[in-house]
Amino acid sequence: MVDNSTSLRLPRLELSKLMSQTMGLEKADAMVAEAMTALQLSTADVNQEEALRILEHIAAQPGLVGISARFAKGRVHLRWSNG
């Protein structure tokens, strides 16, 4: 069985798009960039564990931004489970 958690990597922009429906792509991408800086991540793409850490970081924000990140975490699990 393939372990998708390590083999599959998601471009950063795709991660941002998971939240773009609620805050727009520009804002979502800015939030991801800010989280990556705070988490000292600098890659162009992320694995599942990194994606979830980034979204966890954003999920700490109040209101719509935080809830959007929580919702996106579920979609990350879907992306990786679907390979």
Next chain:
Amino acid sequence: MALHVATALAGGAAQDAAGAIIKELGAQLGAHQPRLVVVFASTQQPLEAVLPPISKAYPQAVVLGSSTAGEFTERGDRKGHVSALAVSGDVGVSAGLGRGLGADADAAVRTAAAGLAPLDPTRPFRTALMLLDPLAGVSEEVTLLAAAHLGEKVPLAGGAAGDDLKMTRTFVALGNQVAHDALVLAALDTSEPLGLGVNHGHTPLSQTFTVTKAHGATVETINNRPAWDVWVEATQQDARARGMDPATLPAADVGAFLLLYEAGLDTGDGPLKIRAPLSKAPNGAISFACGIPQGASIRITRSVAQAQVDSARAAAAMAKKALRGKTPGGALVFDCICRNLILKDGFASAVDAIHKELGSVPVAGFETYGEVALNAGDMSGFHNTTTVVLAFPR
């Protein structure tokens, strides 16, 4: 056993309207007992008065309700009426109601979701239906929380309750429980998938702008200028061609002007997500129907009446296609009151377009303060000035 859909539309006093709804649904359903009855009632027929007789008439059905800003079926579009849709046949229905939306949306969603039955393997296709109180101010958040709770494989459709544009109190209901500051979540379990379609009739007019100062649903500045100034400048040429000058609009005409030039959230992929501007403040800020985060990129859109009719038809076509070759038997429609304000008397032609696109089947719905549509696996959610069609296979 196939699904059978019936619709009814009635006016008058609440008790009379409820009686007429029961009579009409009964005539269409014949010996079939409905499993689901959805009732949309204007402020003239309070749900507290309309739902008890309907619930009593259909003891085997889950009865859901919402207050409205307009009611319609395939037989017409009305104000001050009650519309209803009933479904009998091979569908399992379970539902819950969650209160205290404004104080703790997460808890309210969990409470509502606790009323959903475990998935029945003989009816493997679950579609969720959600009715919510938009005046709690957390419609988009509730939509995302419900979607997260339901899981990525469950499509979600629904609408935000109205109150005939009074903007004071909106209600949702489950059985004889009627509540504001609440949501109702229902699971419809079927042996064939239901079809969900969503579309709007707005096209981009302006360049992309950045929301530079916003809190909640109020946008104060765009590109570091008062939001209203940006709106006036970006729409002036198009508005003048329609015979209006946004720079000199009387206060009474601002609302109608903003409905023609709504915001589109730039989501990167796919169509813009519409956000309805409702009013302007003396400082040039614009208030919207739901939150727009600071830093969001938006475009100002334009709309013409025919595009609103065409988009309703397109939403119906999308719902029909999602039935995977099955013939539509009827549909629930959640259509924004803003679209009614744009189309005026022409709104009935949008309902007719949905009706005809689905093969002249029964349709029933209401004019909402926001629409919910989230297909399996997508990231959409809460919409403004949009048509949502949930089609049932025959």
